[in-house]
Amino acid sequence: MKITLSKSQWEMIGNKTGWMKSAQEESEQNYLEYERFMDIIKEENKSPEAAVAQLFNLPVRTHWEICEHCHGEGVHDNPNLHSVGGPGIEGLAEEDPDFREEYMSGMYDVPCKTCRGTGKVKITKPLYDKVSPEVKARCEELLRDYYSGQDEMAAEAKMRARGIQF
Ligand SMILES: [Zn+2]
Numbered sequence: 681m682k683i684t685l686s687k688s689q690w691e692m693i694g695n696k697t698g699w700m701k702s703a704q705e706e707s708e709q710n711y712l713e714y715e716r717f718m719d720i721i722k723e724e725n726k727s728p729e730a731a732v733a734q735l736f737n738l739p740v741r742t743h744w745e746i747c748e749h750c751h752g753e754g755v756h757d758n759p760n761l762h763s764v765g766g767p768g769i770e771g772l773a774e775e776d777p778d779f780r781e782e783y784m785s786g787m788y789d790v791p792c793k794t795c796r797g798t799g800k801v802k803i804t805k806p807l808y809d810k811v812s813p814e815v816k817a818r819c820e821e822l823l824r825d826y827y828s829g830q831d832e833m834a835a836e837a838k839m840r841a842r843g844i845q846f
Contacts, residue, residue, distance in 0.1 A: 710818075717822050728826045730804040732819045738806040745803050747795035754799040755789040763841070 685693075713735065720731035733740045746752040761769050761783075773780035782788065791797035808816040 713818075714822060714825065717826070721826075727802075727804055728823055729806055732822055733804060733806040735822075736806075736811065736815055736819060738808065738811060738819070741805050741807060743803050744800045747792060747799055747801050749794035750792035750799065752799040754792055754795065754797040755786065756792050758788045758790045761788055 717728075717731050717735055720726050720734055721728060724731075724734075726734065730740065732738070747754075750756040767775065769783075773783055792799070795801050806819060808819070
């Protein structure tokens with residue numbers, strides 16, 4: 681059987697495949713963008729906001745803030761100490777006064793990873809006033825994706841630390 685389609689039916693099919701093709705291209709483009717965005721964060725050690733600005737060539741405003749992780753001290757507790765089993769760090773400190781003294785004096789502190797021991801972090805804010813609403817929306821989408829991924833990873837890490845397998 682031969683199916684004859686009218687001109688408008690052909691046009692509809694044409695539009696549909698055209699639309700599907702552009703949707704696919706758009707999602708591929710978005711995927712590549714996200715990959716590049718993550719590369720900038722990991723390889724160039726930039727904040728997500730700075731990465732977005734770099735990706736879309738946005739002007740930025742920067743300022744310094746005291747590091748939240750170490751409260752500006754540049755050092756913090758060695759996280760490995762908190763993963764010791766048995767009595768835990770408080771138990772050890774109770775049992776061993778010498779250890780307690782050393783611990784309290786900061787002998788086991790390690791340089792803060794977040795600020796690399798400087799006690800301050802540079803905050804970059806992308807400025808969106810000169811870009812189209814589409815670019816701004818895309819930037820915000822990337823940042824949302826990044827932070828929601830981070831929350832999940834942090835939640836997983838916390839669960840792992842409590843010995844919860846999933
Ligand atoms: Zn710090």
